Amino acid sequence: xxxxxxxxxxxxxxxxxxxxxxxxxxxxxxxxxxxxxxxxxxxxxxxxxxxxxxxxxxxxxxxxxxxxxxxxxxxxxxxxxxxxxxxxxxxxxxxxxxxxxxxxxxxxxxxxxxxxxxxxxxxxxxxxxxxxxxxxxxxxxxxxxxxxxxxxxxxxxxxxxxxxxxxxxxxxxxxxxxxxxxxxxxxxxxxxxxxxxxxxxxxxxxxxxxxxxxxxxxxxxxxxxxxxxxxxxxxxxxxxxxxxxxxxxxxxxxxxxxxxxxxxxxxxxxxxxxxxxxxxxxxxxxxxxxxxxxxxxxxxxx
Amino acid sequence: xxxxxxxxxxxxxxxxxxxxxxxxxxxxxxxxxxxxxxxxxxxxxxxxxxxxxxxxxxxxxxxxxxxxxxxxxxxxxxxxxxxxxxxxxxxxxxxxxxxxxxxxxxxxxxxxxxxxxxxxxxxxxxxxxxxxxxxxxxxxxxxxxxxxxxxxxxxxxxxxxxxxxxxxxxxxxxxxxxxxxxxxxxxxxxxxxxxxxxxxxxxxxxxxxxxxxxxxxxxxxxxxxxxxxxxxxxxxxxxxxxxxxxxxxxxxxxxxxxxxxx
Numbered sequence: 001x002x003x004x005x006x007x008x009x010x011x012x013x014x015x016x017x018x019x020x021x022x023x024x025x026x027x028x029x030x031x032x033x034x035x036x037x038x039x040x041x042x043x044x045x046x047x048x049x050x051x052x053x054x055x056x057x058x059x060x061x062x063x064x065x066x067x068x069x070x071x072x073x074x075x076x077x078x079x080x081x082x083x084x085x086x087x088x089x090x091x092x093x094x095x096x097x098x099x100x101x102x103x104x105x106x107x108x109x110x111x112x113x114x115x116x117x118x119x120x121x122x123x124x125x126x127x128x129x130x131x132x133x134x135x136x137x138x139x140x141x142x143x144x145x146x147x148x149x150x151x152x153x154x155x156x157x158x159x160x161x162x163x164x165x166x167x168x169x170x171x172x173x174x175x176x177x178x179x180x181x182x183x184x185x186x187x188x189x190x191x192x193x194x195x196x197x198x199x200x201x202x203x204x205x206x207x208x209x210x211x212x213x214x215x216x217x218x219x220x221x222x223x224x225x226x227x228x229x230x231x232x233x234x235x236x237x238x239x240x241x242x243x244x245x246x247x248x249x250x251x252x253x254x255x256x257x258x259x260x261x262x263x264x265x266x267x268x269x270x271x272x273x274x275x276x277x278x279x280x281x282x283x284x285x286x287x288x289x290x291x292x293x294x295x296x297x298x299x300x301x302x
Numbered sequence: 303x304x305x306x307x308x309x310x311x312x313x314x315x316x317x318x319x320x321x322x323x324x325x326x327x328x329x330x331x332x333x334x335x336x337x338x339x340x341x342x343x344x345x346x347x348x349x350x351x352x353x354x355x356x357x358x359x360x361x362x363x364x365x366x367x368x369x370x371x372x373x374x375x376x377x378x379x380x381x382x383x384x385x386x387x388x389x390x391x392x393x394x395x396x397x398x399x400x401x402x403x404x405x406x407x408x409x410x411x412x413x414x415x416x417x418x419x420x421x422x423x424x425x426x427x428x429x430x431x432x433x434x435x436x437x438x439x440x441x442x443x444x445x446x447x448x449x450x451x452x453x454x455x456x457x458x459x460x461x462x463x464x465x466x467x468x469x470x471x472x473x474x475x476x477x478x479x480x481x482x483x484x485x486x487x488x489x490x491x492x493x494x495x496x497x498x499x500x501x502x503x504x505x506x507x508x509x510x511x512x513x514x515x516x517x518x519x520x521x522x523x524x525x526x527x528x529x530x531x532x533x534x535x536x537x538x539x540x541x542x543x544x545x546x547x548x549x550x551x552x553x554x555x556x557x558x559x560x561x562x563x564x
Binding site for chain 1 (some may be wrong): 352374375378379380381382383384385386392394405406408409410411453454457
């Protein structure tokens with residue numbers, strides 16, 4: 001009986017306050033979309049880092065017979081290679097290194113052929129390509145240690161941190177995350193204030209009913225729950241719209257477009273969105289509940 | 303049933319208190335008129351009983367409970383033992399008579415079946431049988447006040463507070479409403495009625511508590527409205543006679559007549 005009564009009160013309240021309810025839905029929709037976008041951008045960052053950091057990150061390219069570099073005097077000798085291999089496998093450097101693979105000129109040539117077309121590979125011979133040590137690191141951030149140890153060593157032409165190629169991407173994604181979180185924050189403040197105002201208006205619109213309810217001894221649950229649930233319902237609708245927007249954006253913007261344009265990375269997928277969705281709902285509902293309780297305690301005392 | 307111990311209520315520190323050191327006790331089953339000019343503290347008295355406000359100092363006991371010590375989540379339970387009626391009826395315009403009365407039971411979680419028996423009973427008690435499907439604007443003022451009374455007593459409260467319930471009604475209708483309150487009082491409900499209506503007070507010969515500037519200046523057990531504190535004007539004799547005849551059939555309380563306390 002009481003449950004049914006509260007439900008009918010909620011329906012009346014939502015209908016009477018329709019324009020305010022719609023605005024709460026829209027504002028939470030936009031703000032939660034930004035929150036979700038921020039979360040997905042961070043997941044994208046860690047997905048990219050994951051792919052990259054899992055694989056070999058540093059290449060120590062050795063001198064070839066044509067090298068012009070100051071540390072090179074002709075091709076790297078066997079002694080040079082042994083020195084490097086030994087240094088990588090003994091402390092202190094071995095503490096930083098997780099794996100070492102030597103890539104010969106023939107292997108380099110094979111790999112070259114996989115991404116160069118036949119016309120170009122016709123002009124390249126294996127002995128023009130550098131031999132290299134491919135080094136994986138325990139902590140990918142400690143690239144400097146390896147670089148300082150081998151730059152300028154005899155037989156080493158260049159030490160390349162392939163992770164560095166990605167740093168600009170990470171910077172852009174982190175900036176986008178920051179922007180969406182700031183926008184989300186602004187919109188969330190607007191949402192909280194709007195929920196507060198909506199409840200104040202709703203309480204004012206229904207002051208006859210609530211006045212009588214207080215007088216006849218309605219408990220605060222019966223008195224306040226309809227208002228609280230109205231806010232929660234509106235915010236849930238906003239969260240549903242935000243989730244739908246994120247799903248569509250990831251499906252059609254990332255999976256079916258960006259991933260086909262630039263194939264070298266892993267991308268966030270709708271699976272990641274589905275993981276994010278419950279948090280959007282939870283966060284939105286908590287927000288609505290807190291905003292509602294604060295304004296109810298001010299405008300709808302028992 | 304209601305006890306005020308040295309109760310003072312100040313709304314604004316600089317102004318004089320709305321109630322100033324009130325000591326008053328209303329026993330179970332009593333009918334009390336609360337009289338006094340506007341601003342004398344009648345409404346404040348009723349608000350304190352309902353815990354709409356708390357006293358600045360002193361203690362208010364209602365139905366055996368110290369109202370000031372009552373935690374806010376227990377206040378609804380206090381209010382379920384008190385029915386309230388106002389001058390402006392306060393009915394919900396979109397609901398029928400039946401729905402207006404049922405509303406009071408719905409919001410405290412009564413079952414549908416107990417509502418469907420309690421509401422027709424109380425409508426019959428207040429003389430509105432057969433009018434359950436009317437909307438408030440289809441009723442006269444007196445009938446609207448009867449609906450409000452029905453809503454106030456449908457949960458069988460121990461106390462009925464009436465804040466100038468006849469203020470918007472003509473004398474004949476007012477008398478009918480007061481009679482109804484008297485009948486409700488006869489069923490054991492303690493009734494406190496704040497009023498300006500001298501005819502009614504004079505005719506019922508019930509206990510009269512008079513407030514002036516927040517102080518009790520008179521507490522008579524079979525009082526009339528007119529006293530030394532209000533300029534004596536010739537009473538409209540016809541109406542006093544007319545009213546008096548019917549209401550004296552209620553046995554007068556054995557109390558020492560008159561006697562001003564304060």
